[in-house]
Amino acid sequence: MRVQLEQPSKRRESEFLDAVARSKKLHLNRVAPPDKVEKYQAFLNQIRSPWRVTFFVVLKTGGDLIGVVNIDSMIRGAFQSGYLGYYGFIPYVGSGLMREGLIEVVSRAFHQLKLHRLEANIQPNNERSIALVRSLGFRLEGFSPKYLKVCGRWRDHERWAILAEEWEGSAVS
DSSP, X not given: OOEXXXXXXXXXXXXXXXXXXXXXXXXTTTOOOOOSHHHHHHHHXXXXXXXXXXXEEEETTTOOEEEEEEEEEXXXXXXXXXXXXXXXXXXXXXXXXXXXXXXXXXXXXXXXXXXXXXXXXXXXXXXXHHXXXXXXXXXXXXXXXXXXXXXTEEEEEEEEEEEHHHHHTSSOO
């Protein structure tokens, strides 16, 4: 593993905001990460909720910030499910480093958090993201028109999901 997971913190604020700025075109209409100091502080406050876990993916050597992965809206009880979200930063896109981070987060979701199901909702034109979840064993479950409001517009999404037993039976886990 070339990466490790880290809890988001105030000490990464400047590096995070620089990464968001240089990745603006990459994120365009797909995600709106915090891009100002006050938004970063709000992000740090928001991730403290009991139904969400958020990680920075960082290089083991050098500690560079690669991206962000979160599991949001975790529902317990009979559902035991959460929504997987992630985004990477330039210049690490396409390097396989976010994939390594996602493998670790999905493993934690099923082993430590004891979730039964993870769902990733991805805009149909985001081919890299679709290829990424497919490589992890997620399967396409359907299409949801105008499913999520992203960057001020309701956008179509494909629903990709994986169950704990599918993860355990995969070569990736």
